Amino acid sequence: MWSCLGGMAWFSVGKSLLGCRGAAQRAGTLTMSACSSASSGRQHVNGVDLFYEQTGRGKHAVLLLPGALGSTRTDFGPQLRSLNKESFTVVGWDPRGYGRSRPPHRDFPPDFFERDAKDAVDLMKALGFHKFSLLGWSDGGITALIAAAKNPDLIHKMVVWGSNAFVSQEDLRLYNMVRDVSKWSARMRQPMEEVYGAHLFAKTWEGWVDAIAQFAQRPEGSICMELLPLISCPTLIIHGEKDPMVPSFHAQHLLKHIKGSRLHVMPEGKHNLHLRYADEFNRLVEDFLEE
Template sequence: MRCYLFFFLLLLSQQTLGQKAAPRGQNSAAGHYATVRGVRLYYETYGAGAPLLLVHGNGGSSKDFEKNIPYFAKRYRVIALDSRAHGRSVDAGDSLSFEMLADDCAALLTHLRLDSAYVLGWSDGGITALVLALRHPGKVKRLAATGANLWPDSTALTPELWQQMRRGYREGHGQTFTDAKRKNDWKVFLLDWNEPHVPLSALAGVKAPAFIIAGDRDVIRAEHTVAIYQSLPHAWLWIVPNSGHGTLQEHADEFNQKVDQFFRAPTVLPPVR
């Protein structure tokens, strides 16, 4: 009997470990599809509580939040999205825009019968969060955006990243991509090459409190991040020491705690100018 119990517990622990080891972005137990705006979007849900929408960066997927989901799932209903043309969300269109991505987020929340949600976006996801707050202000309770930029040039991006993007454009421009994956990758690249184009003055229309974050060694210029913060009516700013673009991965514990603190703060006072 004791042997049977031992092997039963061992099997149970292995199953539990297997569940924990299921990678985010490929977790069939947590995964769902929603057809909105003509696109079949993939997303995963974890936890319970106030809804929290996670939006990843260019070329990524919901698995990029591997170090964040377990923390937030203790207090929130986490909705980790694969943006259109990313991860398991397929998009047959020939172009992308941040307006498309923001409208997808709003439509997904409506599909889930959610009036609004907290939003955490990284890189392109941070841009999407800001555009979502502009286009669908009622959908955003509060937003945290790390590593976001408002336009695609060397005044917003570091010289190294800008030169890398220019080389990528020169190499791909004029090519005809017949392979579906390479065609999609090029479309995703062009999103960041061509966009966004959000004037600082437009941020006055963001009514939701915002937490603007970047690493002190980010690929987004520090002065650009500060300008975004200064242009928002209700905002916090955090430049993460000893961090590159991956603030939420490189400093996951502190990042999770500070973003959670922002979401749960009783009030967000207007910034002191």
């Protein structure tokens, strides 16, 4: 749906991947599945306990980065379930203050994207991955851009979609349209209210809108524009041509400023293209990562 708020899972709530669970210990509290190579747990990173899910047994590690207020379960069910488990080891995580990485409650200091990027990279290192690829949706895409720019030796490849490196006046208008969650349909609110409760969801969402709007006050509205030339990993940008909340100029800007990047446009794709067209998206990503 809209830029940076990829976590809005009214589109699709990722189904539980970890049926027939058995208990084991690894990297903190961990649940291992007896019937698959799936696990979940909490890892202490940078002063907080970050929830993660891991599936697959491939040599190529991939980190999934969710959108605003998002989590592995709400944002990446089809990817955790269906990405090739022989080729990839796929890790989904809940950024601090989101989903099951609570406490603490989410806050939005000026550097919250940089904080998420550091948490994401340090989580993967704590889990024993020394080189890995990034799949970032919306806010998670912004986090991935920052992580790739600041850790060129660690990031193998990157895929981002529904993401932006700056906030324009048009973006501000779109964010303000969705600020008041009481005006959303019950169907749209339900998944997030199930995770956070109605009051905390509304409060956290308003906090996000205020935080993202502040970038518009920076020169050129930059979130991470100055970092794009530092990205050296192969990068695939995916854009849904019918995305109602991420204008195509954002994808074009990334393409222009990330050296060697490529852009794939999905004509029917909206903001949730990886959920709505999961099979097509997963094939596209697998082909890119395996090149």
